[in-house]
Amino acid sequence: MTIFDFLHFTFADLLDILMVAVLIYLVFKWIRGTAAMNIFMAIMSVFILKVIVAALNMNLMNAILSTFIDVGVLALIILFQPELRHWLMKFGARYVDMTGKGRSMIDKLLGIKEKKMGGDSLDEIAEACRMMAEQKTGALIVIQRNNSLNYVIETGDEVDARISRRLIMNIFFKNSPLHDGAMIIRGDRIVAARCTLPITSRTDIPAKFGMRHRAAVGISEETDADVIVVSEETGEISFVREGRIEKIGNINELKLLLGAGENLSEDN
The missing domain is CATH 3.40.1700.10 (DNA integrity scanning protein, DisA, N-terminal domain)
Structure with missing residues (x-):
């Protein structure tokens, strides 16, 4: 179902934009004040340029920028491996394991006994x-x-x-x-x-x-x-x-x- 026929703007497009916006916000909040901030802004600039180039059907430039982004993402993963590891562990500890009942059931299935301090x-x-x-x-x-x-x-x-x-x-x-x-x-x-x-x-x-x-x-x-x-x-x-x-x-x-x-x- 389209919201604006002349824009071909669907609910899926709106959801897509919102998810990307949230993702950018979380990344920005995570790296704010660190050395990675400048790198993130550079990547966003290249990505925006790629979108413009793709819209103008500049195939050669689009291919070059796509390759640059692919290699850049891999380089960032290697470069910021400690930060990524820290963030993923923090995410798992704070968000995935939000309910103790779920953890207790998993522990029972795996035969893990809780060890408490007297x-x-x-x-x-x-x-x-x-x-x-x-x-x-x-x-x-x-x-x-x-x-x-x-x-x-x-x-x-x-x-x-x-x-x-x-x-x-x-x-x-x-x-x-x-x-x-x-x-x-x-x-x-x-x-x-x-x-x-x-x-x-x-x-x-x-x-x-x-x-x-x-x-x-x-x-x-x-x-x-x-x-x-x-x-x-x-x-x-x-x-x-x-x-x-x-x-x-x-x-x-x-x-x-x-x-x-x-x-x-x-x-x-």
Whole structure:
């Protein structure tokens, strides 16, 4: 059914235009303020030129621009592979997995059992952080929630031990071979240490935060994991969730945040 016969404008055309507009808006919002913005504007300019050339039936120029766009898209995928990977993981974590019931059904079909952290483990982690803060021992602890961290665990050394404050402090002791990197906790177990985390590309993080904080923000942007950072320079404890850094005033506050994350995991 046509809306305007003289334009041959159908509902499908309207839907097509709206979808393209939304796609351009999302891409623009995603890359705004980054180096990719200039490249995106250049590609859009070439695409608009191609549409004009095609409308004028300039076949040779149209073929050249089509080839340029095809090669350019492939080059962009290779060039911005880390950014694309980050965006896809974020999309999967935030939008695809919006309902916990669907995830629970999939987990049951695959035989995946949910691993929850007990109150004793929360106390052990909090007390370890308090003692490391007093001694100004740097630490980076990642607590897995729903999203898998296997690709991070593979970068470190497997531990698979019960959570205890003494073990956590020994791992992050300055002369320990496992102190450099992140500790991964899943359920009531320390599953790995000396793991490498993705570093965030954000430029709005205050200069007072070092690489531990940037790594904490990076993994919390890609997954729903909670991260605890103990600063080696100041002894301050920070809690990171969904890319937001929150300074911890006391251990009870840390316990509440960890408990809230566990309750969120249970609700999902």
